[in-house]
Amino acid sequence: MRRTVRVNHWQRAAIYVDGVFDRLLEPGRHTVWGGQKRVTIHHIALNAQYVAVGPVEVVSSDRAPLRLSATIVHRIEDVVLSLHEPVWPAINLIGSQALIRLASAHTLEELMARGNQLDAELTALVGERISAAAIESVALTGLTLPPELRRLMTEVERARLEGLAALERARGEQAALRSLANAARLLKDNPELAQLRTLQALGAARNATLVIGDTTGVPKS
Structure with missing residues (x-):
């Protein structure tokens, strides 16, 4: 029995005759004769x-x-x-x-x-x-x-993220309060600015009535 074997450059081929190792084939094309014996060919990869x-x-x-x-x-x-x-x-x-x-x-x-x-x-x-x-x-x-350890670590991470979110909310509230305090102090020190701000707000409002002065003694119609 004749067999043609091709061995790539990144391979070697081991020839076994009746289960016993016979020889090693280098890269190339080879013709293997078996006769009445059982021939087995095993390719070995040399690449990574x-x-x-x-x-x-x-x-x-x-x-x-x-x-x-x-x-x-x-x-x-x-x-x-x-x-x-x-x-x-x-x-x-x-x-x-x-x-x-x-x-x-x-x-x-x-x-x-x-x-x-x-x-x-x-x-x-x-x-x-x-x-x-x-x-x-x-x-x-x-x-x-393990599942129980993953669950504990998930809870720890959730608690950490919730703490960070609460901290960011607190920082946002502090920033808003600081801005309001600065605005109030500015309006207190500049009454004209307060009047201009009032007129600006009135201009943006609809169906608003502006009363200037004291209306205590004005008779009602």
Whole structure:
């Protein structure tokens, strides 16, 4: 039996004969002869691969339970070793352990900030190499709080926002009162300005009557 195999430049192909590894194919087109034997071809990607780890149950340094997830970017460097020692299980195990250690070294507030420092620490905890793969980067991609903790944090945030709203209302009322006090003081010190303001208000009003002077002794008709 003859088979034509194409291997891309970012791949290698492993040939198995009756379940036993036989050889590795470099990029290009190859013709594989099987005869009466069972031939299996397994392609291995050498470009950057992304592995999602988690969510993992962890506890922060201030004893807050939560779940963390991470994404690990790696490349296969030793193709033959990767055939005997699969990379994904090792990356998942070491990544999970790194998340647990990262959480135990930080408070919940620090973990929720999710700055670049946490990614750097997580990368150092994972290491530069796992089995046949070289680790290129590690990023903390997810943080999930338990329902009761999310509810408490929501209530705290709502209370904070309500306090800010009340503070802004109080500031607005103080500003309005200060403006009225300044206007009253200005009118008291300038009676002519008060009269002009009255005429201005009268001009803007409809069906208004302006009475000037004392009308106490005027007979009613």
